[in-house]
Amino acid sequence: MMDASDSFPAADAEKELNPGTNTEVEVDSVSSEIAEKKAVGSSAGKKEKGKNDPMQTFKTTMIVSGVVIVVLAVALAVSKKMKENKA
Numbered sequence: 001m002m003d004a005s006d007s008f009p010a011a012d013a014e015k016e017l018n019p020g021t022n023t024e025v026e027v028d029s030v031s032s033e034i035a036e037k038k039a040v041g042s043s044a045g046k047k048e049k050g051k052n053d054p055m056q057t058f059k060t061t062m063i064v065s066g067v068v069i070v071v072l073a074v075a076l077a078v079s080k081k082m083k084e085n086k087a
Contacts, residue, residue, distance in 0.1 A: 014021070
């Protein structure tokens with residue numbers, strides 16, 4: 001069934017059982033560069049996001065309110081039309 005070539009490679013039991021004694025840390029340079037770029041990009045994005053202009057907030061509030069009013073008007077018109085068709 002299983003040959004000797006199909007078995008798992010031998011592991012260093014001392015490193016596996018005592019990870020605190022392992023002082024050799026392998027760092028993938030490409031992954032660390034990507035993580036660093038993401039960290040720099042996200043911190044810059046948070047600073048930009050923190051500067052919320054009061055006028056922009058007002059505009060957003062007005063747009064959302066307008067959409068809600070339009071949806072309610074359409075719902076009212078549809079219900080009125082349905083009542084007319086019943087009668």
